Amino acid sequence: NLRERKMKRLIVLSVVFLSGCALWMANYDSFEYSLVNKVRTQAIVGDCSSENVKNLYNTTLELKNFAQYIPRNDATIGLANQLYVIVDELHKRENPSPAYCKAKLNTIAKSAEEIQRVVGSKPR
Numbered sequence: 001n002l003r004e005r006k007m008k009r010l011i012v013l014s015v016v017f018l019s020g021c022a023l024w025m026a027n028y029d030s031f032e033y034s035l036v037n038k039v040r041t042q043a044i045v046g047d048c049s050s051e052n053v054k055n056l057y058n059t060t061l062e063l064k065n066f067a068q069y070i071p072r073n074d075a076t077i078g079l080a081n082q083l084y085v086i087v088d089e090l091h092k093r094e095n096p097s098p099a100y101c102k103a104k105l106n107t108i109a110k111s112a113e114e115i116q117r118v119v120g121s122k123p124r
Contacts, residue, residue, distance in 0.1 A: 026073040028122040035063040036119055039083065040112035048090075048101035056108070057091040060084050079115045086111060 039059050046052035064084045067076045090096065090104040 025122055026070050026076070028119070028124045029070070032063070032067060032070075032076065033116065033119045035059060035066060036112050036115045039063060039087075040109050040116065043105045043109035043112060046105065048096055048098070048105070053091055057087050060087040075118055076115065079111070079118060083108065083111050083115060 039056065042052065042056045042059060046056065060080075060083055064080045067073055067080045070076070086104065086108055090101070090108070093100070096104070
């Protein structure tokens with residue numbers, strides 16, 4: 001009986017704690033998630049053509065700017081800024097070697113996937 005009450009308290013406290021944490025995090029935004037997905041997809045299927053790199057840069061900049069002023073969105077803002085730096089390095093590079101380009105696109109895709117996990121886990 002005492003054990004059951006302790007378990008119930010633990011469950012109630014866990015629910016309250018998790019609900020409280022959700023109040024401090026921005027809600028899920030399908031457009032924000034869509035932008036991250038677009039960056040990831042462009043990095044996976046794209047190449048280092050100037051057109052693809054420019055599209056990747058523009059989409060990442062749009063994500064960074066979109067997330068910037070959403071309240072309680074610090075985690076996504078930080079990740080979007082980091083992703084922008086990675087993409088910007090590729091964007092500024094003139095005639096990158098195929099190896100450099102492939103490595104950058106792989107890093108961009110993996111970073112975008114991590115951001116998808118963060119954005120996708122936001123409360124709905």
